[in-house]
Amino acid sequence: MPTITEIDVNGKIYPIEAGSDRSLLSVLRNDLDLTGSKYGCGEGQCGACTVLIDGTARRACITPMSATVGKKILTIEGLEQDGKLHPLQEAFLEADALQCGYCTPGMIMAGVGLLSKNLNPTPEEIVRSLNGNICRCGTYQRIIAAVMKAAQALREANP
């Protein structure tokens, strides 16, 4: 089995030794101790493991390591910059867009993925974009509000 020897996560190259068919989620969590990305279903149905691969939201649980070669991966741990939360992280707190918080990292990464392509999403676009992410506590209405709020903050920061 070919081995993957390095991975680019949150702007840092990590030396690793991982079979090419191992899941990205397992490597993040077990090898790199980046446990913000969560296991929820293992079949790409719940979005708890969402990370950005070259800027696009992907399910780490069904992404084999072979698909990460030469790619830049961003996880929830890489979102905060110099102690400053990403506007969507701030917005989640302001909108109280979480309860148990288990889906939150994946939800935020999916939201960041959307905002990186669309700084002015409508509620319908947010629903379409985040529909693959499950929140069993049912905070969807607040998550939509948080994404709208973050979009506004990002527009104001980059007029």
Added chain:
Amino acid sequence: MKPKSIDLSQNPHAGGAVEPERYELFNGPLYQFDLSRRDFLKSAGGGILVLLALAPAETGEAAQERRGGRGDLPRDIAAWLRIDAQGAITVMTGKVEMGQNIRTSLAQVVAEELRVPMDTITLIMGDTDLTPYDAGTFGSQTTPIMAPRLRRVAATAREILIDLAAGKWQISRDSLQATEGRITHPESHRSIGYGELTQGQDITQTINDDVSLTPAEQWQIAGTAVPKVDGRHFVTGEEKFVSDMKLPGMLHAKILRPPAFGAELVSLDTKTAEALPGVIVVRDGNFVGVAAPTEETAAQAVQALQAEWKTSPQPSRAELFEHLKKTASRGSSPFTAGSIAEGLAAADVQWKQTYTVDYIAHAPLEPRAALAIWEGEKLTVWTGTQRPFGVRSELARAFNLPEERVRVIMPPTGSGYGGKHTGDAAVEAARLARAARKPVKLVWTREEESTWAYFRPAGVFEISGGVQSDGTITAWEFHNYNSGAAAIRTMYDIPNQHIEFHPADSPLRQGSYRALAATANHFARECFMDELAHAVKMDPLAFRLKNLTDERFINVLKAAAERFGWNGKKSTSERGYGLAGGFEKGSYVATCVEVAIRPDSGEVRVVHVVEAFECGAIINPVHLENQVEGMILMGLGGALFESIDFENGRILNPRFSRYRVPRFHDLPRIETILLDRKDIPSAGGGETPIVGIAPAIGNAIFNATGQRLRALPLVPKGLKAAG
């Protein structure tokens, strides 16, 4: 798996009596260990056992006494609250946080009574070595029972601090004030911090039950929208859930599950599995598990096991309701009033119908998980459970240990919704850790969570009623088979009643689910109420009000109906409007729903929900609103499409690709009305708001189409396939 019968004669409006969480008491463990057997295991080979230095826990008799045993809670303030020399406050409670935000609300009530800022308080929750005994976090008991207890603890401490300062300064206590973590003497401008007063020593006095508590009308911190404690750790991914935890030398576990419930292990070949690097296989009775240095090796090992099982035939989904009826027993103490025969004789219309509800899964996004470590004969397990002390007992029984040798710690968990009462994963992880002599982490797969946990009970409901043409209900007979007795009594004023819960044999392992049977009982009751209203051609709201005198119930119904614009709504074949109301665990709810029906596909969408909720004095309005919204969503799943399918001891849809839960596109516009009754003691808010949505949707579908759906889920395959 037969539950005992429940005494229904208690007045449901009495408020104080909380219905016991009866099902969880009757779920036996998944496995019985025979620890006298010699494990056949392969040593991991030369690994060095790294002992983890746990946070220092108190041991010995004094600590045991302080923490209290069952039903004998400590009276000593220091068991619940400590103030260190810097004035930092630690509160200890056996309750656990699962997203219902009691870490915040309990801190709020303590801050309120102790007159300290929120950020000086830290809660230790659900650690059996550090917190007083607690039966568990369920039944909406935290707010009505734990919050007042901690308020009394904090208020007593506050009065003691005032006494200490009065003694120190030799002045009258009446001239002193407690404010912002300090005792001040306004006349002389003197002040002293709580930490300086206690010097970090325990406050050993007893809790004063008559201490004066701050009335809700004067609350400054309680009653306000304090943000979620530790919220930042959740949005950065720093927060460590059980499945995120790691110990040095830790192994990963996988369990070999039988092909069907109740299967017996006939033979097992472990050779290939044991040849894998560092793999340990444990067989103990029907329990077969592996532990390995990596998750992948553990998965490989469990797949390499060759097992032969003996299965036996079991009832399937197709014969579920027949089976429940067939095996049902009589409830030992039905609630009766007047005479059903006389009530029916006095009625202009008699009506009789049968309703059903399916099994559903809690499907917490974080499956059950546990991390276990043995240090000598002391077992410590971190696990996501609603009953840390209950799981401690399960572990003590499973391993034949005294309870004080078992410590259960509850880190954050990806919630429970009534589904994490048992300690299955904890017991399994501990069994493997014992054999491996290393820490072992077990995270159930989604399939395991959806198969080997337990389900919201299925049920059959037979209801008959009599009503006069002016809308007066004269007779009400209600039989519930298997689903449960919670909120089985009607809130309507009916002179002749017979209400009975019939325990039955459940083909699946069943247990508590958020609000227990209140959801199912409200579904059947509130839809049948609509049927009666229709029978006498009355508006469903007017019909309910005609039969109600409970002011709090009337208030929520009117509040929801008014905001919704109930009286102006005109249905079409594609738009329907429905309402339902309920009472449970000291709180009241009313739900109005608008559904849209696509005539081509028969797809039913809930487009608008207005829900009014009243649970006495509100401790945190934003968090309560969040709970109410969340329960509307969660309830919507069970109402429209969630259903566990099973055949001959196998679950057929144990994954999210086959078991649909509510998603973003199911989200209706939700309006929440919170009625804040500062004159009424606070009740819990994490359950009752779920009970109104299912019947309101059923009633709205009838309103649009004239089709009365009497089974939950209502439209798993759309309206055309329903009924």
